[in-house]
Structure formats: structure tokens, C-alpha cells
Amino acid sequence: MRDALCLWMRHETRPNEQRAALAPEDARRLVERGVLLTVEESAQRVFPVHQYAAAGCEIVPRGSWVSHCPAETYVLGLKELPDEPALLRHRHIFFGHAYKGQAGARPLLRRFEAGGGVLLDLESLVDVDGHRLAAFGHGAGYAGAALAVLHRRGLLTSPLASASRNALDATLRLAPAGESLTAVVIGAYGRGGRGACDALRTAGVEASRWNSTETRTLDRDALLAHDILVNAIGTDHPVAPFLTRADLDDPRRRLSVIGDVTCDVGSDLNALPVYDRPTDWEHPVERLRRRPRPLDVIAIDNLPSLLPAESSRAFSADLWPLLLTLREGSPVWERCLHAFRRAVGSLDGG
Structure with missing residues (x-):
């Protein structure tokens, strides 16, 4: 299992964010295909954590990705990261809202630049014609x-x-x-x-x-x-x-x-x-x-x-097959990586 794909689904820090990037049934599909999936506890998530445990996921305390997540693991979420740590060293998958000049975009990209991490922004998860492949x-x-x-x-x-x-x-x-x-x-x-x-x-x-x-x-x-x-x-x-x-x-x-x-x-x-x-x-x-x-x-x-349950299940159904291709040099994820590198490269001293 040394070369298995490792995913870590984090707790969402926004108080009213009850959605999950992966529904329990799709978490099970990933685990059955050899993915090592870690899920943080979250009292506000619409799906109780015991459903992820039953699907074969490892359950860890909320927020523990910061100190316990291995560097080779992909950290999966939906909405914004907490303000700490200031330096982001992991490969993160979430809606960063960082490429259209939105408020907070530059500081977020600076955190990735300083920590050596990568943002695979779900907004950039598109096909060759630019159509979203997983969206809410x-x-x-x-x-x-x-x-x-x-x-x-x-x-x-x-x-x-x-x-x-x-x-x-x-x-x-x-x-x-x-x-x-x-x-x-x-x-x-x-x-x-x-x-x-x-x-x-x-x-x-x-x-x-x-x-x-x-x-x-x-x-x-x-x-x-x-x-x-x-x-x-x-x-x-x-x-x-x-x-x-x-x-x-x-x-x-x-x-x-x-x-x-x-x-x-x-x-x-x-x-x-x-x-x-x-x-x-x-x-x-x-x-x-x-x-x-x-x-x-x-x-x-x-x-x-x-509509957290329905919207999460619909999104998860689109996302989980794409996650399986993360380590295959998939053009889908390469486009995400290219968008990130282009955005970081455009940063100036301001």
C-alpha cells in the first residue's frame, strides 16, 4: 500500500458549512479501490462520521491535517482554509476562489508560495473545452x-x-x-x-x-x-x-x-x-x-x-472518479496545476 493514493478530508471551518466533498457511499468506493482515506471529525457535517468509519476510512480529530497529515497526502475540502498555518506545504483540493481577483486571493496564493504547497482549485477542474467536471x-x-x-x-x-x-x-x-x-x-x-x-x-x-x-x-x-x-x-x-x-x-x-x-x-x-x-x-x-x-x-x-445532503451527494458523484486519476498525470488535474502555477507566477511584490 506504499504507493496508494492518500486523501485527507478536512473539517470545514465555516460555521454554516455542512457540505462534504465526499459522501460516505463514494468514500467507500474509493477505499474499495485502494485509496487510503482519512476523514476528520466534524459535528456540523451533514453526514455523521460513523458512516465514514463504516466505509473504511480512518477517523482523526478535526483540524489535525495541520500537524499530522503526511506531505504526500492530498488535503480535500470545499471552502476556505483557516488563517493558520501561515505557510501551506500540502497539496490542497478545494474551491480557492483565487484566480479572478477576489478578496483574499493574493494572501492565499502567497501562503502556498511561501510554504511550497499546491492548490488544485476545484474551480479549475474542467474539461478541454473549459466545462466544469464537478460543481455545485x-x-x-x-x-x-x-x-x-x-x-x-x-x-x-x-x-x-x-x-x-x-x-x-x-x-x-x-x-x-x-x-x-x-x-x-x-x-x-x-x-x-x-x-x-x-x-x-x-x-x-x-x-x-x-x-x-x-x-x-x-x-x-x-x-x-x-x-x-x-x-x-x-x-x-x-x-x-x-x-x-x-x-x-x-x-x-x-x-x-x-x-x-x-x-x-x-x-x-x-x-x-x-x-x-x-x-x-x-x-x-x-x-x-x-x-x-x-x-x-x-x-x-x-x-x-x-441543501447540504442533496448537493453533497451530487457533487461527490462527479468528483470521486476524478480523484482516482490524481496520480496518473491526468490532463484534468494538470490543468488545475497549470492554473495554480500561472496565478502564483503573476504575483508581484504588492
Whole structure:
């Protein structure tokens, strides 16, 4: 077993992050194929740790990757790393959000550069055409559109809490008598957009589906005539803003809720530069305008964790076969490595 692939799934430090990169059933599939899989204890993870133990994983205390994880092991997670250690020496697999100029990107890359470690960013896990191979897009779109509808109906309460898909669907179906809401989904044919359209359909809300054709020559009057905007666009290059601050003051504006699933705030890729910080589970809604009618934005960067079990299982099903190729010089992981090296190489003394 000396040459076995070694993976270490860490505890997520974000308080409301209940998802897991690997579901127990897929952990078992990896173990059965000779992978040495270590799983940290985590009271908040949606899957109890005993299910991983039953799958043949070694169970260790939370956070122990810092001091006990061997250098040749891949550390697997989803969201951000803790602030310590300052020097990152391991090979990490998670959503680093470090290549689009996001807040905190440069310090994170500096930590890898200083420690000699590597980030295999799950955002860069793509095929030769740039399509994501493992993503939470559908869950993010579904949850983002669902929150927008519930807020528009006055049914959204805070702080938010995770739920099952069945429970969320039951709430979405509680449409007021005589309601006539319309929504526009931008990026409607990607993973996130399809998820958003599924949620709107469940809620009984009519959805306009826009993609690159509609946004290339965007009809802002048509956009502002909808009640809800869900932004689920995926892009690796800057695009013209879908909304500007001046649009928010348009007296003809019917739009009252923005659900920004993409949530690229702070990045040059942000297509909705009308707000300057994401929202969160404690305060999911930010009021942007009171006149000519209220306009609110919901921009939460871990939306799929609102449906932690379903979204984790869907993501894990995509990821586990790819993990098996980590030591084979797979082009998929080579692209991740190339993206990391390019990002580190672009760092300057600032």
C-alpha cells in the first residue's frame, strides 16, 4: 500500500458549512479501490462520521491535517482554509476562489508560495473545452432562486437554516392566490441556471431564460420589467454590466429582488456592480433602493449548503472518479496545476 493514493478530508471551518466533498457511499468506493482515506471529525457535517468509519476510512480529530497529515497526502475540502498555518506545504483540493481577483486571493496564493504547497482549485477542474467536471452549480441555482422567490413573497426568515429539498419544495409551492410573478434567469442553460429554472418552476413562477444571445445586446427595459432577476452566468472574462446603479433609480423599474448566484462581487468579472459585499446566512438580504420601489439583493457565496445532503451527494458523484486519476498525470488535474502555477507566477511584490 506504499504507493496508494492518500486523501485527507478536512473539517470545514465555516460555521454554516455542512457540505462534504465526499459522501460516505463514494468514500467507500474509493477505499474499495485502494485509496487510503482519512476523514476528520466534524459535528456540523451533514453526514455523521460513523458512516465514514463504516466505509473504511480512518477517523482523526478535526483540524489535525495541520500537524499530522503526511506531505504526500492530498488535503480535500470545499471552502476556505483557516488563517493558520501561515505557510501551506500540502497539496490542497478545494474551491480557492483565487484566480479572478477576489478578496483574499493574493494572501492565499502567497501562503502556498511561501510554504511550497499546491492548490488544485476545484474551480479549475474542467474539461478541454473549459466545462466544469464537478460543481455545485445546480444546487446553488436552485437555492438562490428559491430564496429570491421566498423573499419576494415575504416568507424568508433569518438567520437561514439548511433544509431538505422536499421541505424547501413544499414551501415554494405555497404561492399566494392570484400571484403573477415573473423572473429572468441569466445564464439559464448552465448548471446554475438550470437549477434556478427548476426552482422557479416548482414555485409556479414564469421564467424568461436568457443566455449569451440576450446579454450580448441586453434589453435593460425588459430586464427591469421582471419581478426577480437570478444571475447564474459563468464567465472567465469581463462582460458589460447587466445592471448599473443608474438602472436602479429608473422610475419604470418593476424589478424588486436580485438573486446573484454567481456572486463575483469584488472581481473584474462581476456583472452586477450594484452592490459591494456578499450577504450571508445571518443577514441574507441587503436593501439597495427604497424608491421608486424597494429593491433587494441576495448574494450568498455558499448557497448549496442550504441543501447540504442533496448537493453533497451530487457533487461527490462527479468528483470521486476524478480523484482516482490524481496520480496518473491526468490532463484534468494538470490543468488545475497549470492554473495554480500561472496565478502564483503573476504575483508581484504588492
